Amino acid sequence: MSMNTQGRPTSAGDTTETFRPKTFTGNRALDMEEPLIFEFGSVETCGVDLDEADTPEFELGGHERQAEIGLPGLAEPEAMRHYVRMSRNNYAIDSGLYPLGSCTMKHNPRLNEKMARLPGFADIHPLQPASTVPGALELIDELAHWLMVSTGMEAVAMSPKAGAHGELCGMMAIKAAHTAANRSPEIVLVPESAHGTNPATAALLGYKVVSIDAKDDGTVDLDKLKETIAKHDGNIAGIMLTNPNTCGLFERDIRTIADLIHAAGGFFYCDGANFNAIVGKARPGDLGVDAMHINLHKTFSTPHGGGGPGSGPVVLSDKLAAFAPLPFIRKTDSGLELVETNEATTDGEQPFGRMTAFQGQMGMYVRALSYMMSHGSDGLRQASEDAVLNANYIRVGLQDLMSLPYGVRPCMHEVLFDDSFLKDTGVTTLDFAKAMIDEGYHPMTMYFPLVVHGAMLIEPTESESRASLDLFIATMRDLVMSAKRGETERFSGAPYLAPRRRLDETSAARKPVLKWTAPEPVEISPSEAAE
Amino acid sequence: MTTYYSKDHEWIDVEGDIATVGITSYAQEQLGDVVYVELPETGKSLSQGDEAAVVESVKAASEVYAPIDGEVVEANEVLAEEPAKVNEDPEGAAWFLKMKVGNEGQLADLMDEAAYKAYVETL
Numbered sequence: 001m002s003m004n005t006q007g008r009p010t011s012a013g014d015t016t017e018t019f020r021p022k023t024f025t026g027n028r029a030l031d032m033e034e035p036l037i038f039e040f041g042s043v044e045t046c047g048v049d050l051d052e053a054d055t056p057e058f059e060l061g062g063h064e065r066q067a068e069i070g071l072p073g074l075a076e077p078e079a080m081r082h083y084v085r086m087s088r089n090n091y092a093i094d095s096g097l098y099p100l101g102s103c104t105m106k107h108n109p110r111l112n113e114k115m116a117r118l119p120g121f122a123d124i125h126p127l128q129p130a131s132t133v134p135g136a137l138e139l140i141d142e143l144a145h146w147l148m149v150s151t152g153m154e155a156v157a158m159s160p161k162a163g164a165h166g167e168l169c170g171m172m173a174i175k176a177a178h179t180a181a182n183r184s185p186e187i188v189l190v191p192e193s194a195h196g197t198n199p200a201t202a203a204l205l206g207y208k209v210v211s212i213d214a215k216d217d218g219t220v221d222l223d224k225l226k227e228t229i230a231k232h233d234g235n236i237a238g239i240m241l242t243n244p245n246t247c248g249l250f251e252r253d254i255r256t257i258a259d260l261i262h263a264a265g266g267f268f269y270c271d272g273a274n275f276n277a278i279v280g281k282a283r284p285g286d287l288g289v290d291a292m293h294i295n296l297h298k299t300f301s302t303p304h305g306g307g308g309p310g311s312g313p314v315v316l317s318d319k320l321a322a323f324a325p326l327p328f329i330r331k332t333d334s335g336l337e338l339v340e341t342n343e344a345t346t347d348g349e350q351p352f353g354r355m356t357a358f359q360g361q362m363g364m365y366v367r368a369l370s371y372m373m374s375h376g377s378d379g380l381r382q383a384s385e386d387a388v389l390n391a392n393y394i395r396v397g398l399q400d401l402m403s404l405p406y407g408v409r410p411c412m413h414e415v416l417f418d419d420s421f422l423k424d425t426g427v428t429t430l431d432f433a434k435a436m437i438d439e440g441y442h443p444m445t446m447y448f449p450l451v452v453h454g455a456m457l458i459e460p461t462e463s464e465s466r467a468s469l470d471l472f473i474a475t476m477r478d479l480v481m482s483a484k485r486g487e488t489e490r491f492s493g494a495p496y497l498a499p500r501r502r503l504d505e506t507s508a509a510r511k512p513v514l515k516w517t518a519p520e521p522v523e524i525s526p527s528e529a530a531e
Numbered sequence: 532m533t534t535y536y537s538k539d540h541e542w543i544d545v546e547g548d549i550a551t552v553g554i555t556s557y558a559q560e561q562l563g564d565v566v567y568v569e570l571p572e573t574g575k576s577l578s579q580g581d582e583a584a585v586v587e588s589v590k591a592a593s594e595v596y597a598p599i600d601g602e603v604v605e606a607n608e609v610l611a612e613e614p615a616k617v618n619e620d621p622e623g624a625a626w627f628l629k630m631k632v633g634n635e636g637q638l639a640d641l642m643d644e645a646a647y648k649a650y651v652e653t654l
Contacts, residue, residue, distance in 0.1 A: 430590075447590045447591060450591055450593075453654075505564075505589045506564040506566060506589055509564075509566035509567070509587075509589060510566050510614065510615070
């Protein structure tokens, strides 16, 4: 009899050869085949009962729609079933371990959700006068305060909408500072171990990106850095470094890197996507950082990965504080004041512009502050420690079977393996990841970072229990042993048990079908449409 | 005609003052199925190490760098339409660009076939 990990039988039969009926509907009990909404919703159906319009029929001067657009009409229960059924095919942190490296798929505490739904926060409108929402301003200011305290920085721009937007904001502040000093350096240095968005951000601002190689241990090569700085003397705008880096390693030379960049007249942008590994342990401000974004949707547990939206406030050093974008909150004797325009700025404030129409992701601010306050400084520190502990627990549980590209040494909040342990097995990183789906796990990040061959980047959430990590490790060990025994079939065709088998990514990229086409659009004339 | 190789896994065929540049078979194997190729405009002048083209596969996007200084005289437009050619015939029909050699001296820094083979062995 086959048992699950809790020792309970997974089938009623006595043999492993269980009869699996071919069903009439194609469904398998709760595993239902769900058609596209366009395939079963009928154009003639309308889910709502609308009164006859009492407005003129057409006033569009000949721009009236000439044919039906074919949107499906569904009754409310049908629409609800469609989306509920589809949601059951979704994998989320709420349903299982989600070891997506570099992405920090954190549990979203229910308390955060409760706070965000308080009517005083949930029902306010971004266009209502600031004087009617002092509580919201206070919350933003309070969150800003704790972000500055935890990073040791002078100022924070709250409005950026996510990580890459935050990078852009930080780099725009750096560019503004250079411009204000009548300098126009052209080069931004980006180490190989940085996030992929870093060079993209620099390029978007018109900077020339110069890459810095990693040493054999996966961290920045200081000699190469010095060499490059000397080569481009006087022309360096700054460096963009991710720390801990995408190899899951802490850049130990960060202080030296900061000093070298500052001596060259540049600024130090730190990608804070991995801040969740060091909150409460180290402050970027003490490490010489001039600007860093904080992914509230990673480090401070607000939802992301389809749930979002993200939120990426940027902390700034005293050298950049004056250039923070509009809008920002200013403390005055009569309370908090929202500064929305250049005219409202005072001496010393030189905002480089505005990143967003409004104040940013209010709902995420409430959740992030709720997370901070419910954890307290000791809780936040423990979350960092647990993140690092969990990643190292997995590293130690797998390092004898899988391969560590930079040797056996502690990692931070994520552990990076390469594919050399799969050499000569005929199994690739992609196959391995697909077989994990059959085991009920979302695969880890694969083929990133690019500096490592066949990379597998595993980041377990700090809230995973030891039992959950043990099961994950045991599953991974079973998969590795299976690959080494030559059981290639388990991998080459995986996933076998998912609602869909392996997708053809090549055809999807080369010949994408971007639009669902209705079988036969019905031509109608305006007079018929009006009926 | 002499063929040179770079550490960025490019091959360079030099005939007279024209260099034809493509990516090696090893490179296409590492990339996997190529799904997109972006080519430089004819007449663009490149310095050694400049980004000359972009190649994107199901796994990654990467750059093809100019192995030497020179001016682009022709780009293989077929690749933009049929990126799969890069996997089929990387060291033949799927060349990326032809450039007018601007600095012959830089060729000396590149590898010959035997040296490139030895280099790949070390990876």
